[in-house]
Amino acid sequence: MATTTFTKKTLGLETADPAVTPPPASADSTLPKKPKLGATKSKKREIPEGLWTKCPKCATMIFDKELDEHLKVCLKCSHHFPIGARERINALVETCSFEEMDAQMTSVDALKFTGVAAYTDKLKEYQKTTGLKDAVITGIGTIGLQRAAIGVMDFSFLGGSMGSVVGEKLTRLIEAGTEKGLPVIIVSTSGGARMYEGMFSLMQMAKTCAALAYHGRAKLPYISVLTYPTMAGVMASFAGVGDLIIAEPGAMIGFAGPRVIKDTTQAELPPGFQTAEFLVDHGLIDAIVPRMEMKDRLIYYLDFMTENRRKLSAPA
Secondary structure (H helix, E strand, O other): OOOOOOOHHHHOOOOOOOOOOOOOOOOOOOOOOOOOOOOOOOOOOOOOOOOEEEOOOOOOEEEHHHHHHOOOEOOOOOOEOOOOHHHHHHHHOOOOOOEEEOOOOOOOOOOOOOOOOOHHHHHHHHHHHHOOOOOEEEEEEEEOOEEEEEEEEOOOOHHHOEOHHHHHHHHHHHHHHHHHOOOEEEEEEEOOEOHHHOHHHHHHHHHHHHHHHHHHHOOOOEEEEEEEEEEHHHHOOHHHOOOEEEEOOOOEEEOOOHHHHHHHHOOOOOOOOOEHHHHHHOOOOOEEOOHHHHHHHHHHHHHHHOHHHHHHHOOO
C-alpha cells in the first residue's frame, strides 16, 4: 500500500512570506537610552522667602501675614519675636496721633573710632538697612484718651546701643513731658552703652536719670517697658528707675551676661536667671504684660497714675 506524504502545499496551507508592518519613515529605529540617575530635575518646590517664619521656640511654621497681624507673637506658643520701633508705636498709639521729635538727629564720630570698620561707615550701613537715624524714636502721642511722651528703642540699629543721640533724644523727650505735664513711657531693648562713643555713651546714663528725677519732682508718672533684651547701661539707668516697671514675657533683663556673672561669682546661677519671670518673682519688675495686651494695660495704668492730677486740674 502506497503511502501518501502530506505537505503544506498538498493541504493548501502554504502561504507567502509573513507580512511585516514596516516602521514609519520618520521613526528612529534606535532604542531610547535609559536616563542617567540624577539627570531628572527634582519636583520639590522651594518656598519663596518672606512668606513663612519658623518659630524658634516651638518650630511652628507661621504665615508672615498672620504673624504681622498678631504683632509678631507666635500663635501656638506665644513666643515674642523682635519687633521694630515703628511697628510698636503703631500698635500702641491712636491712629495719626504720634508727633515725632528730633527725627533728623544723627550721631557723629567724636572719638574717630578705628576698628574692623569705621564708626561712620557703621552708622551709614545701619541707617540704610533699617531706615532709622539712630536706635530710638521719640515723640508725643495719644494712648487711649491720654497724651504721653513716648520713646521706643529699636534693637535692629546697632543692637539698640545707647550713644549720645539716644541719650539726648530721650532726655529731650523727658523734658518735653515735664514741661507739658505729660507722663513718660519708654520701651527699652538694648545691649547697653555704645562702645564706639566711649565715655560719651556712659554720660547718657546720668543725663537721662537726671531728667527723670526732675520729671518725678513734678509728680508725673514714668512707665518703663522692658523687652528682649534690656541689658547693661540701659538697664542700669533709665530702664530701671520707672515708677512702674513692666516687661514682655520671656524678656532677658540684666546688667552683665550670665556667663560673665558666673565666671565672676564662681557660683551656679538659678534656673531662669535674668528672665522677666524670674525677676517679677524677686521684685525687680512689677508685672509681665503680653504684647497683645500692652496697649490696654498701659491705658489702665495711665488712668490710674494720673487720676489725682486730673481731679486737681478739673474745674470746681
